[in-house]
Amino acid sequence: MELPDLGAPCSEAACRRLDFLPLKCDACERIFCADHVSYARHRCTSAYKKIFTNKCGQAGCRQREMMPVLCEQCRRNFCLKHRHPLDHDCAGAARAPVSRAG
Ligand SMILES: [Zn+2]
Ligand SMILES: [Zn+2]
Ligand SMILES: [Zn+2]
Ligand SMILES: [Zn+2]
Structure with missing residues:
Protein backbone atom coordinates (compact mmCIF):
# COMPACT_ATOMS: atom_id res chain seq x y z
CA MET A 1 0.00 0.00 0.00
CA GLU A 2 1.40 3.36 -0.99
CA LEU A 3 1.21 6.30 1.31
CA PRO A 4 0.02 9.57 -0.18
CA ASP A 5 2.59 12.31 -0.61
CA LEU A 6 3.28 14.32 2.48
CA GLY A 7 0.42 16.71 2.80
CA ALA A 8 -2.66 16.86 0.62
CA PRO A 9 -5.19 19.65 0.30
CA CYS A 10 -8.70 19.09 1.60
CA SER A 11 -11.05 18.28 -1.27
CA GLU A 12 -13.64 20.69 0.07
CA ALA A 13 -13.43 23.61 -2.38
CA ALA A 14 -14.02 26.25 0.28
CA CYS A 15 -11.30 24.82 2.50
CA ARG A 16 -8.31 23.39 0.59
CA ARG A 17 -6.42 23.18 3.85
CA LEU A 18 -3.10 21.45 3.45
CA ASP A 19 -2.98 18.67 5.96
CA PHE A 20 0.06 16.64 6.82
CA LEU A 21 -2.17 13.79 7.90
CA PRO A 22 -4.84 13.87 5.22
CA LEU A 23 -7.85 11.74 5.92
CA LYS A 24 -9.57 9.71 3.27
CA CYS A 25 -13.32 9.38 3.25
CA ASP A 26 -14.01 5.66 3.24
CA ALA A 27 -17.11 6.16 1.09
CA CYS A 28 -16.10 8.56 -1.72
CA GLU A 29 -12.33 8.03 -1.26
CA ARG A 30 -11.50 11.69 -1.53
CA ILE A 31 -9.03 13.41 0.78
CA PHE A 32 -10.20 15.79 3.48
CA CYS A 33 -8.85 17.60 6.49
CA ALA A 34 -10.01 16.42 9.91
CA ASP A 35 -12.76 19.03 9.90
CA HIS A 36 -14.33 17.90 6.64
CA VAL A 37 -13.82 14.15 6.61
CA SER A 38 -17.20 13.30 8.12
CA TYR A 39 -19.91 12.50 5.54
CA ALA A 40 -22.09 15.44 6.47
CA ARG A 41 -19.31 18.00 6.38
CA HIS A 42 -18.39 17.33 2.75
CA ARG A 43 -21.91 16.37 1.68
CA CYS A 44 -20.62 12.98 0.73
CA THR A 45 -22.34 11.60 -2.35
CA SER A 46 -21.21 8.05 -1.61
CA ALA A 47 -22.11 7.82 2.05
CA TYR A 48 -25.28 5.87 1.29
CA LYS A 49 -23.07 2.95 0.25
CA LYS A 50 -21.66 2.86 3.74
CA ILE A 51 -24.91 3.51 5.52
ZN1 LIG B 1 -11.28 20.96 4.97
ZN1 LIG C 1 -17.12 11.12 1.22
ZN1 LIG D 1 -28.64 -12.50 9.44
ZN1 LIG E 1 -23.63 -12.06 19.86
Whole structure:
Protein backbone atom coordinates (compact mmCIF):
# COMPACT_ATOMS: atom_id res chain seq x y z
CA MET A 1 0.00 0.00 0.00
CA GLU A 2 1.40 3.36 -0.99
CA LEU A 3 1.21 6.30 1.31
CA PRO A 4 0.02 9.57 -0.18
CA ASP A 5 2.59 12.31 -0.61
CA LEU A 6 3.28 14.32 2.48
CA GLY A 7 0.42 16.71 2.80
CA ALA A 8 -2.66 16.86 0.62
CA PRO A 9 -5.19 19.65 0.30
CA CYS A 10 -8.70 19.09 1.60
CA SER A 11 -11.05 18.28 -1.27
CA GLU A 12 -13.64 20.69 0.07
CA ALA A 13 -13.43 23.61 -2.38
CA ALA A 14 -14.02 26.25 0.28
CA CYS A 15 -11.30 24.82 2.50
CA ARG A 16 -8.31 23.39 0.59
CA ARG A 17 -6.42 23.18 3.85
CA LEU A 18 -3.10 21.45 3.45
CA ASP A 19 -2.98 18.67 5.96
CA PHE A 20 0.06 16.64 6.82
CA LEU A 21 -2.17 13.79 7.90
CA PRO A 22 -4.84 13.87 5.22
CA LEU A 23 -7.85 11.74 5.92
CA LYS A 24 -9.57 9.71 3.27
CA CYS A 25 -13.32 9.38 3.25
CA ASP A 26 -14.01 5.66 3.24
CA ALA A 27 -17.11 6.16 1.09
CA CYS A 28 -16.10 8.56 -1.72
CA GLU A 29 -12.33 8.03 -1.26
CA ARG A 30 -11.50 11.69 -1.53
CA ILE A 31 -9.03 13.41 0.78
CA PHE A 32 -10.20 15.79 3.48
CA CYS A 33 -8.85 17.60 6.49
CA ALA A 34 -10.01 16.42 9.91
CA ASP A 35 -12.76 19.03 9.90
CA HIS A 36 -14.33 17.90 6.64
CA VAL A 37 -13.82 14.15 6.61
CA SER A 38 -17.20 13.30 8.12
CA TYR A 39 -19.91 12.50 5.54
CA ALA A 40 -22.09 15.44 6.47
CA ARG A 41 -19.31 18.00 6.38
CA HIS A 42 -18.39 17.33 2.75
CA ARG A 43 -21.91 16.37 1.68
CA CYS A 44 -20.62 12.98 0.73
CA THR A 45 -22.34 11.60 -2.35
CA SER A 46 -21.21 8.05 -1.61
CA ALA A 47 -22.11 7.82 2.05
CA TYR A 48 -25.28 5.87 1.29
CA LYS A 49 -23.07 2.95 0.25
CA LYS A 50 -21.66 2.86 3.74
CA ILE A 51 -24.91 3.51 5.52
CA PHE A 52 -26.49 0.50 3.86
CA THR A 53 -23.64 -1.86 4.63
CA ASN A 54 -24.74 -2.97 8.05
CA LYS A 55 -24.19 -6.50 6.99
CA CYS A 56 -25.20 -9.41 9.15
CA GLY A 57 -22.21 -11.05 10.83
CA GLN A 58 -23.76 -14.52 10.75
CA ALA A 59 -21.96 -16.78 8.27
CA GLY A 60 -24.00 -17.31 5.13
CA CYS A 61 -26.45 -14.50 5.82
CA ARG A 62 -26.49 -11.69 3.25
CA GLN A 63 -29.11 -9.60 4.94
CA ARG A 64 -28.36 -5.91 5.42
CA GLU A 65 -30.20 -3.50 7.60
CA MET A 66 -30.51 0.25 7.27
CA MET A 67 -29.34 0.72 10.83
CA PRO A 68 -26.75 -1.17 12.85
CA VAL A 69 -28.17 -4.02 14.89
CA LEU A 70 -25.57 -4.79 17.50
CA CYS A 71 -25.58 -7.85 19.69
CA GLU A 72 -25.23 -6.75 23.30
CA GLN A 73 -23.09 -9.78 24.08
CA CYS A 74 -20.47 -9.83 21.33
CA ARG A 75 -20.96 -6.27 19.96
CA ARG A 76 -21.09 -7.50 16.36
CA ASN A 77 -23.61 -6.38 13.79
CA PHE A 78 -26.44 -8.65 12.67
CA CYS A 79 -29.71 -8.54 10.79
CA LEU A 80 -32.94 -8.39 12.74
CA LYS A 81 -33.40 -12.13 12.32
CA HIS A 82 -30.01 -12.98 13.79
CA ARG A 83 -29.69 -10.26 16.38
CA HIS A 84 -30.41 -12.53 19.33
CA PRO A 85 -27.34 -14.31 20.82
CA LEU A 86 -29.09 -17.65 20.33
CA ASP A 87 -29.54 -16.99 16.61
CA HIS A 88 -25.90 -16.38 15.73
CA ASP A 89 -22.50 -17.73 16.66
CA CYS A 90 -22.32 -15.46 19.62
CA ALA A 91 -18.85 -15.06 21.04
CA GLY A 92 -20.11 -13.35 24.16
CA ALA A 93 -23.01 -15.46 25.38
CA ALA A 94 -20.92 -18.30 26.75
CA ARG A 95 -18.71 -16.02 28.74
CA ALA A 96 -19.47 -14.63 32.12
CA PRO A 97 -20.15 -10.90 31.93
CA VAL A 98 -17.49 -10.20 34.55
CA SER A 99 -14.06 -11.71 34.19
CA ARG A 100 -13.00 -13.74 37.17
CA ALA A 101 -9.42 -14.03 36.06
CA GLY A 102 -6.98 -13.01 38.71
ZN1 LIG B 1 -11.28 20.96 4.97
ZN1 LIG C 1 -17.12 11.12 1.22
ZN1 LIG D 1 -28.64 -12.50 9.44
ZN1 LIG E 1 -23.63 -12.06 19.86
